[in-house]
Amino acid sequence: MNGNGKIWRDGNGVCHIEAENKSDAYRLMGVAHGRDRGMQMLMMRILGQGRASEILDSSDELLGVDTFFRRMNWYSLISKEVEKLSPETVTLMNHYCDGVNKALEKRPWECRLFGYKPEPWCIENTILISRMIGYLTLAQSQGEMERLLIEMIQAGLDEAKIHELFPGILGEMDMDLIKEIKLQERLVSPASLWNIAAPLAMASNNWVVSGSKTASGKPILSNDPHLEVNRLPNVWYEMAVKTSEGYAVGANMPGIPALLVGRNNNVSWGVTYTFMDGTDSWIEKCSKGKYLRGTDQWVPFSERIEIIKRKKKDPVTVTFYENPHGVLEGDPHQDGYYLTTAWASSRSGGVTLNNAMELFGMKSVDQGMGFLGKFETSWNWVLADDKGNIGYQMSGLMPKRRQGISGFVPLPGWEKKNDWQGFVDTEDLPCCYNPDSGYFVTSNQDLNEYGKVDPINMGMGSYRSDRIGKQLAEKNKLTVEDMAVIHQDFYSNQAALFMEILAPLLPEGDKADILIHWNFEYTAGSKGAYLFDQFYKNLYRIVFGRNGLGIDAVDYLDQKTGMFNDFYINFDRILLAEHSLWFGGQSREALFQQAVETALASCVKRWGDTRKVMMKNIVFDGKLPRFLGFDRGPITINGSLATPHQGQIFESGGRQTTFSPSFRMIVDMDREEIHTNMAGGPSDRRFSKWYCSDLKNWETGIYKRVSVEGNQEKLPFK
Numbered sequence: 001m002n003g004n005g006k007i008w009r010d011g012n013g014v015c016h017i018e019a020e021n022k023s024d025a026y027r028l029m030g031v032a033h034g035r036d037r038g039m040q041m042l043m044m045r046i047l048g049q050g051r052a053s054e055i056l057d058s059s060d061e062l063l064g065v066d067t068f069f070r071r072m073n074w075y076s077l078i079s080k081e082v083e084k085l086s087p088e089t090v091t092l093m094n095h096y097c098d099g100v101n102k103a104l105e106k107r108p109w110e111c112r113l114f115g116y117k118p119e120p121w122c123i124e125n126t127i128l129i130s131r132m133i134g135y136l137t138l139a140q141s142q143g144e145m146e147r148l149l150i151e152m153i154q155a156g157l158d159e160a161k162i163h164e165l166f167p168g169i170l171g172e173m174d175m176d177l178i179k180e181i182k183l184q185e186r187l188v189s190p191a192s193l194w195n196i197a198a199p200l201a202m203a204s205n206n207w208v209v210s211g212s213k214t215a216s217g218k219p220i221l222s223n224d225p226h227l228e229v230n231r232l233p234n235v236w237y238e239m240a241v242k243t244s245e246g247y248a249v250g251a252n253m254p255g256i257p258a259l260l261v262g263r264n265n266n267v268s269w270g271v272t273y274t275f276m277d278g279t280d281s282w283i284e285k286c287s288k289g290k291y292l293r294g295t296d297q298w299v300p301f302s303e304r305i306e307i308i309k310r311k312k313k314d315p316v317t318v319t320f321y322e323n324p325h326g327v328l329e330g331d332p333h334q335d336g337y338y339l340t341t342a343w344a345s346s347r348s349g350g351v352t353l354n355n356a357m358e359l360f361g362m363k364s365v366d367q368g369m370g371f372l373g374k375f376e377t378s379w380n381w382v383l384a385d386d387k388g389n390i391g392y393q394m395s396g397l398m399p400k401r402r403q404g405i406s407g408f409v410p411l412p413g414w415e416k417k418n419d420w421q422g423f424v425d426t427e428d429l430p431c432c433y434n435p436d437s438g439y440f441v442t443s444n445q446d447l448n449e450y451g452k453v454d455p456i457n458m459g460m461g462s463y464r465s466d467r468i469g470k471q472l473a474e475k476n477k478l479t480v481e482d483m484a485v486i487h488q489d490f491y492s493n494q495a496a497l498f499m500e501i502l503a504p505l506l507p508e509g510d511k512a513d514i515l516i517h518w519n520f521e522y523t524a525g526s527k528g529a530y531l532f533d534q535f536y537k538n539l540y541r542i543v544f545g546r547n548g549l550g551i552d553a554v555d556y557l558d559q560k561t562g563m564f565n566d567f568y569i570n571f572d573r574i575l576l577a578e579h580s581l582w583f584g585g586q587s588r589e590a591l592f593q594q595a596v597e598t599a600l601a602s603c604v605k606r607w608g609d610t611r612k613v614m615m616k617n618i619v620f621d622g623k624l625p626r627f628l629g630f631d632r633g634p635i636t637i638n639g640s641l642a643t644p645h646q647g648q649i650f651e652s653g654g655r656q657t658t659f660s661p662s663f664r665m666i667v668d669m670d671r672e673e674i675h676t677n678m679a680g681g682p683s684d685r686r687f688s689k690w691y692c693s694d695l696k697n698w699e700t701g702i703y704k705r706v707s708v709e710g711n712q713e714k715l716p717f718k
Helices: 022-048 060-072 087-103 109-114 123-135 138-154 159-165 175-179 350-356 365-373 463-474 480-487 493-505 510-516 527-549 551-560 568-575 588-600 695-700
Strands: 006-009 015-018 201-209 220-227 237-243 246-252 261-264 267-273 279-287 290-293 297-300 302-310 313-323 326-329 336-343 379-385 390-395 431-433 439-442 612-617 632-636 648-652 655-661 663-668 674-678 704-706
Touching (some): 006 022, 015 022, 022 060, 022 087, 022 123, 022 237, 060 302, 060 313, 087 123, 123 350, 138 159, 138 175, 138 279, 138 336, 159 568, 201 267, 201 379, 201 390, 201 463, 220 261, 220 267, 220 379, 220 480, 246 663, 246 674, 279 326, 365 379, 365 431, 379 439, 390 439, 439 463, 463 480, 463 493, 480 663, 493 510, 493 527, 493 588, 510 588, 527 588, 551 648, 632 695, 674 695
Parallel strands (some): 015 237
Antiparallel strands (some): 201 220, 220 655, 220 663, 237 246, 261 267, 279 336, 302 313, 313 326, 379 390, 390 431, 612 632, 663 674, 674 704
C-alpha cells in the first residue's frame, strides 16, 4: 500500500498501480517516476532550464548547452500554457507532482555529488519536458536542413543543382539575398555538446491492421520508436494503471504522466514522428539595433538578457535579440542581414497536456483521433479499438503560409506577406479511418496525400513503410508473432534498388560475388551489407563531394550529423537517376563503378563487427571505469537507415549516438495485454536489479507480456 492505492512490480519489474480514482493513480505515477527515474527527470529539467553549467560543471561544452536552451527560451513563458489547462488537468497534475516530490524527498545520490538540492517538481516542468521531446532532434532537423540550403548557396553551388536536390519547395528563393546572410553557426564545423541527457529521436515505425487480416479477428497494432539506444536509462518507462474507471497499459516518458503508447479498455495507440515543417527562418535587415519593417520603418529589437551561472567560474551574460519572428542569430548593432528563426510549437503545452489526459478513458478510434490530433507537437498516431476500427491521425501546429511558400526557404522578414497567418485546422491534417487496404503504416514517409494540406516538405524515404506494407498485404491471419518478425526485419528495399544498377557492373572476383549473392539484409554476420555500405558512402563522396559540396563537408555531414540519415531520399533520388547535373558530365554507371572499385579494395568485414557500441549512463557518460557497471555492452546495432529494424550509428554533438528500436510494443485487441521489450530497464538506479533487466530480451527479440493484472508474482516496489 502507498496512501490511497497500491504500487507494486510484476516479475519483469514493470510498475503496476491500483487506485480507486485517477487522482490517486496520478499521485502514484509520480511516485513511480520519482523513484525509478528521478535523476533522469532532473537532468532533463536542468538542461531545459539552461542550468547545466551551474549544476553539473563549467566546461565550455556545457556553456554551449546552456546557451542553446536559453536561446530557445522554453521555460520562461510556460506560465501562459498552465493557464490553458482544464481544472481536471490541473488537479491531476498537482497530484502527479505531489507524488514526484514525495519520492524525491530521498534525492538521488548523484545530486549530493553535484551539491544539488532539487527544487520541487511542478506542472511547468512537465510542459518543459514535453517541448524538449517534441523538438530534439526531430523538429530541429528541419531547421538544420534549411540551414544547409543557405550554406550551399553561400558556397556558390549551382542553382540548378539545388533545385534538383530540393524539387518543388524553393518558391521565391532569392540567391543573391541569401548570400548576404551572416550565419553565426556553420553546420560543417564542430557542434556544441548540448544533448547529454535529452533523448535523441530519429525515426520510428508504427502500423495497425484491421481484424479482417488477423487470426484473432481483432485489430493488431505495432510500434517501435527509433530513439537513441546507447544511453541508460532508456527514455521509455513502462506502467500499468488500474482504477474504478478502467485501466491503461503502456509506456510514457518520465516527467510526463500520460501513456504516449499503449492501450486502455477500448483503444490502443502508437506514435512516430512526422517531418512536418514547423520551423521557419526569416531574413532580417538590421542596423543600429533595429530591424527593417516594410520599406522604411525601423523597429528596435526586444532585448532579453540571460545570466548563465557557472560552477567555480564567473557567470556569463548573453543577450538575445527578439522580434515577432523569433530570436535573431547575430548582433543587430552590426549592420547586415541575419536570420530569425521560430518553431511553431515553441509556445505549446497546455492544449497537449489537456488532450493527453484524455487518453486514459478514450472509447473509440474516432474519439482518439480527435484527442491526438490536437497535440501541438508533430506526431503520426495509429489507433485501433475493440469494435474493429483502425485509424491514422497526424498532429502538430502547422503554420499557415501564403500560396506557393513551403517554409523551406528563408524569405525577407520586412515583407508582411511572409509572416505566418495562424495555424492550419487539425481537421485538415493528414488522417485516415478504416482504410480499404485493411492496414496503415507510418515510417516517417511523406503522408501529405491523406490531408487537405501538405505539412511535409521532405520526409524520409518510403523504403521502410513499403517493406512493412508489402508484408502486411501478402498475408492474412496475421498474429502477434508475425508483427515481432517485422520488428526484426533487416531487409533493405533501398539496397535492392541500388543493386539492380550495380550488379551488372561488378567485376569478377570473390568480393564481388559476396555482393552478387547478398540477400539485402543487414544482419550481424553479413559481409554483403558491409561492402554495400562502403559502396554507398563512396558514391556519396564522389557525387556530392567531388561535384558539389566538397569531400570534407560530405564526410562531416555523414559522420557527425543526422543530415543524410534524415533526408536520404533527396540524395538517393539523384543517385538513382539516369542523368543528373550532380554527375559532373559522367554516366551513372561510371560513378557506380568508381564507388564500388574503392569498396572492393577494402578489407571485408562482417556488418556486426562495425556496429558495436557501449550503452552509457546519462549522468557520467562513460567517465567511470566499466567494472562499476554504470555502462553496459557492447551491444550490436543491426539494420541500416532503410530497414524496418533501423540501425544507425554516427557522431552528434561530439559523441557517438545511435538510432534503433528503443522500445517495441505489439497489441492484439483480442487480448487485454501488450507485448513489449526495451533497451534497458525500469530504473535509472545503477544498483537496482531493474537497471538493465529487459536488455537481453531486447537483444534477442523476446517479448514479455504486460497486463494490468500482472503475469507473475507481485513484488514490492523498490
